[in-house]
Amino acid sequence: MSKSVTNKARGGHPGRNPSAAASKFENQVRTAMRPYTAQLRAFFNERHSPTDSEAGIEGLVTLLTVHARLRDKVAVSEFDRDALAIQFTDLRSIGDEVAVACASMLREFMLFLAESGRWTSSVEEFKSVFDLLSAQGGESPVVVPELDETSADARWAKLPMVGTARALLGWVGSCREVTPEGLVLQSDLVSAAAAVGLVVLLDPAVEAPTVHWVPEAGATIATMSQLPKLGAYWDALLRAGALVIRDEKVTHNPVVSEALFADSGFGARGAKDLVAEGIYTHILLNAVGPNADHTIVQMAAALLAKAGSANPPPTAVAFSVPTPGELNPEQAHLQPMLERTVPGAEALLRAVESEGMVRIGKHIRVPRVLRGPLERALTRVAEELLS
Incomplete structure (x- = not known):
């Protein structure tokens, strides 16, 4: 060399x-x-x-x-x-x-x-x-701070994602039937969607609509794939072990679900941490529609990593698309990709924002209590994309 x-x-x-x-x-x-x-x-x-x-x-x-x-x-x-x-x-x-x-x-x-x-x-x-x-x-620039127990409990309590995860667990109750693939039954989609704050109507014959993280109130859907928010929480609860599927039935894992409902303690923080990791991972890997674009995922993941760092990105810069002719000649071929990728990455971060898992103001910042699960999620996403 x-x-x-x-x-x-x-x-x-x-x-x-x-x-x-x-x-x-x-x-x-x-x-x-x-x-x-x-x-x-x-x-x-x-x-x-x-x-x-x-x-x-x-x-x-x-x-x-x-x-x-x-x-x-x-x-x-x-x-x-x-x-x-x-x-x-x-x-x-x-x-x-x-x-x-x-x-x-x-x-x-x-x-x-x-x-x-x-x-x-x-x-x-x-x-x-x-x-x-x-x-x-x-390489992740995410900075994971040390938080005392009282501060960490208080920060978790403020996050919308915790209440939404608890609501979906409450909807499951003692037991629910699921499809052979482990998904919510079509007949239960409206009530399951309501548990995570979505107001939709069911029409099995409806043509596939444009998929939104939060569809307009009263939007008509036919499958769970048209409800990415429901899919993210469902998958996260399963990955965290709060829900268990056996013989086409879903039930609570009492140890994990009770911890998720608790407001303080090591177990409570651990359960919420695992659910947050699952939501970040699911949004990045699955919330871009059936024709997942890895360039969008990579850009969104890079922005989230920077948002969890000591130097969070300015929002105006992160979400800006170069105008035609602004790029240097050697980079001009990237214009079509950036025109598609930047808005796609912003849409993913807006979905994360709606769950309180990133704050988008003058800068893009990840709440301190979520830095650990974000870092693990980014590692999982990188491994998935590489494989």
Whole structure:
């Protein structure tokens, strides 16, 4: 591994400097990738939409071009770990969410190189680089504070999600029948929705409506999938062990459910903590509709991580979409993705906000008592996306 890389003067990230020397390597990078671009596109298409695959390939060209400048060498089937570390320092100066998205893109490219037998460096180097990318993609800036018991109990008591989780447990009562898949029966959807604060009507024949976290009062639904808020709390209570399903019936786990109804104590805080983790996880992985877009999930997760840090993001910056022509030429291909991803990520955070699990004002902030479950949820989401 060349040590000279670390001594090179950094000219800044080429996304901010269109005249950067990196541009002279672009044609060489495209030429080097040409023999397997079609196979790479097919690999990406198995995981993403064709539009996202094309944006991903263009993004890779940009990243590999910068990497070539840092190494002063074009080699698209291997990476220099020192150069990559410098590259991610620059990416994080633009924004953590940018670094996370780039790390995910490069990890997928490395998996492609490995599966197709095109990785040209050593196995040890592959592991070293992949570990670096995994750290960059999953590195959480969340700050989990130490709270005394009285303060923690008081903070939990103020959160709407606690009351909603308790209400759904109360709706289940001693026992409810469920579908073979463990979902709420269609005949029970209206009353279950009411338990989590939703006023809907049932019509089994209705065409699939636009899915909203909180549908308009009186909206008509036919399936549980059209009620993402109900699905999130249902899944969270099951994951936390407050509800147990056996033989197409759901019942309380008395130990966990009693703890969830308690207002103080270690067990009470632990039960609420587990439910919060489940809600964060479910919203990020399942609340974007049937055609889940991983770029939206990654951006929302990055914003939540920053919102739980010591340096929460300004709302106006986090939710802004660049206007056409605002991006530098080397980033112009990202415009369509940002136009879709930023509003999608904002919609996810607005859903989290409605449960009191993030506060969106001048800045986006996660309540201190929720930092622990958020950090665990982000780890689970990263593992799900990588797998």
